[in-house]
Amino acid sequence: MKAALLTGIGKIEVREVPEPQLTKxxxxxxRVGAVGVCGSDIHYYSEGGIGDQIVRxxxxxGHECSGTVEKVGPSVRRLKLxxxxxxxxxxxCGACDQCLAGRPNTCRRLLYLGTPNQLxxxxxERIVMPEENGFLLPAELxxxxxxxxxPLTIAVHSLKLTGEPVPDTxxxxxxxxxxxxxxxxxxxxxxxxxxxxxxxxxxxxxxxKAGASWAGNPDREDIIARMISLAPEGLDxxxxxxGDQSAFSQAVELLKPGGRLLIIGIPTGDRISFDIHAxxxxxxxLHNVRRQRFCVREAxxxxxxxxxxxxxxxxxxxALEDARQAFELAAGYRDGVIRAIISL
Numbered sequence: 001m002k003a004a005l006l007t008g009i010g011k012i013e014v015r016e017v018p019e020p021q022l023t024k025x026x027x028x029x030x031r032v033g034a035v036g037v038c039g040s041d042i043h044y045y046s047e048g049g050i051g052d053q054i055v056r057x058x059x060x061x062g063h064e065c066s067g068t069v070e071k072v073g074p075s076v077r078r079l080k081l082x083x084x085x086x087x088x089x090x091x092x093c094g095a096c097d098q099c100l101a102g103r104p105n106t107c108r109r110l111l112y113l114g115t116p117n118q119l120x121x122x123x124x125e126r127i128v129m130p131e132e133n134g135f136l137l138p139a140e141l142x143x144x145x146x147x148x149x150x151p152l153t154i155a156v157h158s159l160k161l162t163g164e165p166v167p168d169t170x171x172x173x174x175x176x177x178x179x180x181x182x183x184x185x186x187x188x189x190x191x192x193x194x195x196x197x198x199x200x201x202x203x204x205x206x207x208x209k210a211g212a213s214w215a216g217n218p219d220r221e222d223i224i225a226r227m228i229s230l231a232p233e234g235l236d237x238x239x240x241x242x243g244d245q246s247a248f249s250q251a252v253e254l255l256k257p258g259g260r261l262l263i264i265g266i267p268t269g270d271r272i273s274f275d276i277h278a279x280x281x282x283x284x285x286l287h288n289v290r291r292q293r294f295c296v297r298e299a300x301x302x303x304x305x306x307x308x309x310x311x312x313x314x315x316x317x318x319a320l321e322d323a324r325q326a327f328e329l330a331a332g333y334r335d336g337v338i339r340a341i342i343s344l
Contacts, residue, residue: 157289173197200217
């Protein structure tokens with residue numbers, strides 16, 4: 001089968017690789033239909049790794065994917081041939097202390113699609129996954145929407161981690177697919193005012209159209225002064241979705257005492273910093289977000305029930321043979337790209 005492999009920093013080659021095989025009775029073979037080029041994929045492409053997850057070439061990336069079931073193991077009961085599925089990219093053991101505590105996203109033996117030293121990715125014609133990782137797509141959802149289920153699950157999980165009460169006011173710092181998904185999820189759960197920032201003017205405008213109460217570019221205006229003018233007491237929650245040091249600092253300034261900061265973005269470096277005195281005096285809560293847990297079906301239902309519309313995020317489509325162009329476009333934030341989709 002064909003696959004797009006990272007072969008070096010900024011290098012992708014399409015090659016023939018062996019077909020995957022069912023190894024467990026509960027496995028399913030999925031013909032991949034669409035794959036999203038995620039920010040973590042860009043880290044692997046542009047930098048060769050994220051933290052201690054270093055790419056060993058050649059390597060197949062890609063974890064946001066959807067497709068069609070082509071073969072099932074003898075113990076598979078829920079899925080059948082021809083079913084279209086969104087794929088949960090995290091395979092968990094189900095037996096460690098984290099899984100037993102209801103935290104499969106921090107499974108001690110977690111294996112994740114397209115992650116170095118874990119699992120080969122989805123930028124290929126077929127993958128094999130456990131049946132439990134395939135979620136049936138309703139007829140009214142297309143495969144692009146199936147791809148965008150994955151970032152939406154992270155947003156849904158982030159809103160749940162925020163806790164009660166639901167924030168009245170919130171900021172989303174970074175209007176890529178994750179940030180825009182957080183905006184959509186926040187609106188769906190009843191956050192009254194959601195303010196969004198991004199350093200790309202086109203994404204600021206997209207956020208406005210997607211329902212932001214206000215959106216602005218921190219390189220062009222004083223976004224802190226603007227948001228404080230809109231919410232003089234400060235914000236209940238901030239969702240950091242870009243991994244930028246300046247955004248972490250902005251979040252601390254924007255939050256009211258007792259406010260909640262959700263860290264979702266992946267920084268390029270290994271360290272970030274905060275004004276510890278501001279954190280202490282405001283008694284701010286910080287919560288790191290590690291992917292999601294038990295949110296896939298909920299995300300699918302949000303789309304199916306038209307509580308959110310993710311289709312606008314699929315801005316560009318490429319064939320597998322053009323994977324390098326897709327990565328270059330996404331890495332350079334060119335041509336108004338939100339999510340580049342590679343169709344197989």
